[in-house]
Amino acid sequence: MIEAMIEALFILLDPYRLSMLFLGVIIGIGVGILPGLGGLMGMALLLPFLFGMDTYAGIALLVGVLAAVPSADTFPSVLMGIPGSSGSQATIMDGYPMTRKGQAARALSAAFLASMIGGLIGAVALSAVLPFARPIVLAFGAPELFMLTVLGLCVVGVLSGNRPLKGLVAAMAGLLVGAVGGAPVAPEYRYTFGSLYLFDGFSLVIVALGLFALPEIIDLLARGGSIARRADKGAAGTGWWDGIRDTMSHKWLVVRHSLFGVFLGFLPGVGSTITDWLNYGYVVQTSRDKENFGKGDVRGVIAPEAANNSREGGALIPTLLFGVPGNSAMALFLGAMLIFGLQPGPQLVARDLDLLFVIVWSLAIGNVLGTALCLVLSRPIAMLSYVPFVYVAPFVLLIVILGAYQESRHMADLVALLSFGVLGWFMKRSGMPRPPFLIGFILSGLAERYLWQAYSIYGWAWLMHWMVIVIAVIAVVLVVSGVMLKGSAQGKPQRPGKEDAP
Amino acid sequence: MRLTSTALATLALGISTGPGLADDPETYFEDETIRVIIPFSSGGGTDTFGRYISEYLGEHIPGNPTVVAENVTGAGGLMGANEYANAVDSDGYTLFTASGHMNLRMFLGLADLELSLDALEPIVAGPMGHVTAIQADLIDEPEDIAELDSITKGVTDPVGLVEALLAVEAFGIDYNAIPGYDGRGDTRVAFERGELDITTQGTPPYLSNVMPLVEEGTAQTLWAIGFTDADGNPVRDPAVPDIPTMPEVYESIHGELPSGEAWEAYQVAANLVQNTRGTMWVHNDAPEAAREALHMGVASMVEDEDFLAAGEEVLAGYEIMHGDGLEEVNRVMEESPEEVLDWMRDFLTEEFGVEFDN
Amino acid sequence: MSPLSRFTQTGLVVVMLAFFVYVLWASQGFRDAARIFPTTIAVAGILMALGELARQLLTRFRPEEADITDLGDDASMDIRAHFVTSGKLLAWLIGFVALVFTVGLIPATVVFVFAMMRLQFATPLWPSVLVTAGVLAVVLTLSRVLLLRWPQPLIPIPGL
Known part of the structure; x- marks a missing residue:
């Protein structure tokens, strides 16, 4: 095994392959920074060039993209409150408030260092766990996966602040908007009004961009000035070292969430789609002093960022072992593997060990390269938060529109984007939290599908599976501890001055 | 400024600026761009096939046109198919890549699908077989299958695995359909987990993922879907010649080939779907010169060593079909009796609620 | 409140x-x-x-x-004025999408960005021109790199 590992390193150290890896990282950073584009787009662009390419070079190229995207997508999340891709949604919660306070550089450097460590842990975990991962992945059947969606929904409680009912209403609305289109367990098209565009339901990218990007752009423009409220030019770009120190001093947090991220990446379907939200809920719930979360607590940046990079290592496990992609980017990676004649499956581990370790090394090296590049870029890019927003907005707006349009390449994409933008703006203005809506939307189809399957296969006996019970207990603890903490928080005197918040 | 944007718009829109000599296949595509619509997302089997062909086809068509593959996704392929039916000129500058099941949907006339096989002519197709396996603890040997009571079978989109459903149906096995799986990969994992009793996979994933289970002793190979010839005799799958086909297994139990409507429907579905797992179509009312140039391009492409070497894995050991070889596809399309198709539509509607236009 | x-x-x-x-x-x-x-x-x-x-x-x-749901929003602002400005901006966006439908993305972008900067935000002429040109360059590059094919608008402008 060690020999294969060293051999793979030498395979990868070939200049051509290394330059391909580097190219992949650059492309990954490019598509990651642009809101609405992600690893899926980056790899789709490369797919036509793979025919006839050296297998290892091609794999390095693709893994380079995979490794860099979850780092680079932090930029729009932190700087503008716009989810860069599906991996960095939760980073908005604290990263963006930090930017508003003039701490963009600090948030970014903390995020990237956490990403780097997370990515390395993910690569190590991939190689260490792969030989034993089969039984773990197989242990999660339809009932267990359903309970995981329930656990994901329980995070809504954490994200709803002092008014849980509002959060729940938003989550229910999200679940129902997620039900638009073809029903997962019956040949029925729901609420489509006969429009083919709605047959697949709304795309996650459009919903996320609409809910978060458009309201933020409108509000910032309406208010005038720059993103960072304190337009103190002298302070621009400072705090870079503070971010590094933040991550170093929370090193156990980084390790914990990296491991949690790997584990969630394991679970195809559920885990990898809501990795960052589950991690955010986890860090809020296990922190003793939580009043600063949502207002710019650096831990709220570190936890999801460590997890979304390590997740890529985890998500490769079901992809390589079962040929079941954990998310849409992995589905494309799988397709690319087939071009090279690599059939995923148990024999891949037994026979193509060198290839496996080329993937691991690419992931590790690509991740270090990507985060290092982002760290270097973070200081100048953070300056954007001090530029009058009028000059930035047209660029952001058009990129968001292009990102939305490339989803299904249909004019209706723009109408959908605008509609969710209006909804998001009203939600923002009326204090109804948007993350629960998004989580409900993501989990809707999964919840319905797994519940129906669990019932069709096991009847009601699925409720007695031991893992179902364990996950249920965790969910109950999450909700109850949230409620109890809120109860104790209400006992405290309310701070004056904050009361008239809109 | 104006010049650049014009040039870019031409590039970005893929607009063709008028054909060359309209009736000469040698010059028809000169300096033109051919757009290949792939109605599924990047990375899937159909996409891989379409992109593989697109990558090599251009340099072999007389006049060396640029071939650009484009994914027009949505509504399970309906968006791309309907765009090809309604929004594209039938001048040969746009081609359509379909999966075998997409072809069957067009053949049967799925509701909301506006593209019909009657309007299309195949240029090139790649076959792909399927193999069915069963949990090893259920039976000792394939012949015991007839005695099973009821088994669980995962269902993705019913039309998408119709040959597997019809095999079970023609065999007369009772099954409990579990809906809601995203694709055959998901049903395979559920099978490994023991949640599903039976699974049908394409040959490559069968060999890489199910074979290890068979060797381990947890699964057992049941049958290959295989093909049938014009007289309805079973033909083994060339990629897995050692695995008996479903009708052969049936014959070894009952002493005769299966009969009845499910069996008739099975023959249509198995041959159409498996022969055309990836198919590139052109409008059949495109100018003759265009169609001829495309066929010439394919004929020259399949002689190209590079093309064959790069496609070894994409084609999974099956021989690519073109020119006269496509007659097998045309035969199925032309000779399938309407009452068999009606039976298949009724079956899919009654059992699974799939709706058709007629 | x-x-x-x-x-x-x-x-x-x-x-x-x-x-x-x-x-x-x-x-x-x-x-x-x-x-x-x-x-x-x-x-x-x-x-x-x-x-x-x-x-x-x-x-x-x-x-x-105020709590976690506000995403660091500040409390000190004139709500009514904010609603009015936001409404105007939303109208600009709707106008832009309508323009994309009628004349296509590229001309719509030029008109929208320039007009909004000049009319809504009273930006000086030269910065407006530069931003418009920059946005146009970004859109053209991205459309090309991503192989985006914009659908035909209702009233296509010849030459575009």
Whole structure:
């Protein structure tokens, strides 16, 4: 095994392959920074060039993209409150408030260092766990996966602040908007009004961009000035070292969430789609002093960022072992593997060990390269938060529109984007939290599908599976501890001055 | 400024600026761009096939046109198919890549699908077989299958695995359909987990993922879907010649080939779907010169060593079909009796609620 | 909490309530496998929305504390003026999408960016020109790199 590992390193150290890896990282950073584009787009662009390419070079190229995207997508999340891709949604919660306070550089450097460590842990975990991962992945059947969606929904409680009912209403609305289109367990098209565009339901990218990007752009423009409220030019770009120190001093947090991220990446379907939200809920719930979360607590940046990079290592496990992609980017990676004649499956581990370790090394090296590049870029890019927003907005707006349009390449994409933008703006203005809506939307189809399957296969006996019970207990603890903490928080005197918040 | 944007718009829109000599296949595509619509997302089997062909086809068509593959996704392929039916000129500058099941949907006339096989002519197709396996603890040997009571079978989109459903149906096995799986990969994992009793996979994933289970002793190979010839005799799958086909297994139990409507429907579905797992179509009312140039391009492409070497894995050991070889596809399309198709539509509607236009 | 904010807050919940009722009504025609999930969620949503309306009624004279849901928004601003400006900006966006439909993306982008900067924000001429040109360059590059094919507008401009 060690020999294969060293051999793979030498395979990868070939200049051509290394330059391909580097190219992949650059492309990954490019598509990651642009809101609405992600690893899926980056790899789709490369797919036509793979025919006839050296297998290892091609794999390095693709893994380079995979490794860099979850780092680079932090930029729009932190700087503008716009989810860069599906991996960095939760980073908005604290990263963006930090930017508003003039701490963009600090948030970014903390995020990237956490990403780097997370990515390395993910690569190590991939190689260490792969030989034993089969039984773990197989242990999660339809009932267990359903309970995981329930656990994901329980995070809504954490994200709803002092008014849980509002959060729940938003989550229910999200679940129902997620039900638009073809029903997962019956040949029925729901609420489509006969429009083919709605047959697949709304795309996650459009919903996320609409809910978060458009309201933020409108509000910032309406208010005038720059993103960072304190337009103190002298302070621009400072705090870079503070971010590094933040991550170093929370090193156990980084390790914990990296491991949690790997584990969630394991679970195809559920885990990898809501990795960052589950991690955010986890860090809020296990922190003793939580009043600063949502207002710019650096831990709220570190936890999801460590997890979304390590997740890529985890998500490769079901992809390589079962040929079941954990998310849409992995589905494309799988397709690319087939071009090279690599059939995923148990024999891949037994026979193509060198290839496996080329993937691991690419992931590790690509991740270090990507985060290092982002760290270097973070200081100048953070300056954007001090530029009058009028000059930035047209660029952001058009990129968001292009990102939305490339989803299904249909004019209706723009109408959908605008509609969710209006909804998001009203939600923002009326204090109804948007993350629960998004989580409900993501989990809707999964919840319905797994519940129906669990019932069709096991009847009601699925409720007695031991893992179902364990996950249920965790969910109950999450909700109850949230409620109890809120109860104790209400006992405290309310701070004056904050009361008239809109 | 104006010049650049014009040039870019031409590039970005893929607009063709008028054909060359309209009736000469040698010059028809000169300096033109051919757009290949792939109605599924990047990375899937159909996409891989379409992109593989697109990558090599251009340099072999007389006049060396640029071939650009484009994914027009949505509504399970309906968006791309309907765009090809309604929004594209039938001048040969746009081609359509379909999966075998997409072809069957067009053949049967799925509701909301506006593209019909009657309007299309195949240029090139790649076959792909399927193999069915069963949990090893259920039976000792394939012949015991007839005695099973009821088994669980995962269902993705019913039309998408119709040959597997019809095999079970023609065999007369009772099954409990579990809906809601995203694709055959998901049903395979559920099978490994023991949640599903039976699974049908394409040959490559069968060999890489199910074979290890068979060797381990947890699964057992049941049958290959295989093909049938014009007289309805079973033909083994060339990629897995050692695995008996479903009708052969049936014959070894009952002493005769299966009969009845499910069996008739099975023959249509198995041959159409498996022969055309990836198919590139052109409008059949495109100018003759265009169609001829495309066929010439394919004929020259399949002689190209590079093309064959790069496609070894994409084609999974099956021989690519073109020119006269496509007659097998045309035969199925032309000779399938309407009452068999009606039976298949009724079956899919009654059992699974799939709706058709007629 | 200003009356306008209170009105928005209640109005949004009422809209959501209406949405839940619609979904509940529209779901009843589906077969079982497609009906049960939305029906359950819609009923739960209706109950929660009613609960939220009741809560808003009960706490209408009490101030609400800012919390995690505000994403670092500040409290010190003129809500009414903010609504008016935001409404105008939204109108600009709708106008832009309408323009994309009629004349296509590229001309629409030029017109929209330049007009909005000049008319809405009174930006000086040269910065407006530069930003417009920059945005156009970004859009053209991205469309090309991503192989985006924009659909034909209703009134295509010849040469574009």
